[in-house]
Amino acid sequence: MAMPYSWQLNAVASYSTVLFYGLVVTVALAAATIVLSSLLGVLLGLARCRKDAVGRVAAGYVELFRAVPILVMIVWIVYAMPLLLGFKLPLFESAVAGLTLCGGAYLAEIVRAGVQAVPKGQVEAARSLGIPEYEIILSIILPQAVSMQAPAIAGQYSEMLKNTSLVSFVGVADLFHAATTAATITFRPMEFYTVLGVAYTAMILPLSLLSKRAETNAVRGGK
Secondary structure, eight states: OOOOOOOTTTHHHTTHHHHHHHHHHHHHHHHHHHHHHHHHHHHHHHHHSSSHHHHHHHHHHHHHHHHHHHHHHHHHIIIIHHHSOOOOOOOHHHHHHHHHHHHHHHHHHHHHHHHHHHHHHHHHHHTTTTOHHHIIIIIHHHHHHHHHHHHHHHHHEEEEHGGGGGGGTTOOHHHHHHHHHHHHTTOOHHHHHHHHHHHHHHHHHHHHHHHHHHHHHHHHOOO
C-alpha cells in the first residue's frame, strides 16, 4: 500500500525569492519574444504574399525555421554561433533570438493566411483611388488580417510563453530553471513542479481567454 505523500510547502517558501526572480525573467523573455516575433512575423507574412524573389526567400526562411526545433536553435545560437561567426550574444539575448527566429516563422504563416483572406476588391479599389501602398497595408490589409487571425495569434502567443521554459537548458535563470534547481537541492520535486504548473497556468490562462474571446468576436463579425 502506497504511503500518503507529505507535502512540505515550506520548502517552496524558502526559495520564494529565487522563484520570483525566475518568474520575472520568464515574463521578460515572453514579452520580448512576443513583440519581436510579431514584427518579424508581419514582415515575413507580407513578403510571403509576393510572387518575386523576396517572396521565395521569405518562404524558404519560414520553412527552415519551422522545421528546426526551437531548443536546437537556442543551443546553436548560444554555442555554435560564437565559433562560426566570431561573436557571442549575452545569454538572455541569445535566448530571445532563438525564440524569436522560430516564433516569427510560425506567426508569418498566420499573418499570410489573414492577408490572403482580405477581399482583393478592397485593395484594388484603394489603389484606384491613388492611396499609397504602405497606407493600404497599414490601414486596410493588416487590421483585417490581424482581426481575422486573432484567435490563432493569441494561441501562438501562448505557445511562445510555454516555449520560454526551453531556455533553462542553456543556463538562463528562468522560472523553470529556478524550480528545477530548487527541487534538486531540496529533493521536493512534487512541490516545486506543482507550483511551476500553477504559475504557467496563471500566465497562460489570460491568453487562452483572449483567444476564445477573439474567436467569438471573429465568428460574430463573419455573420
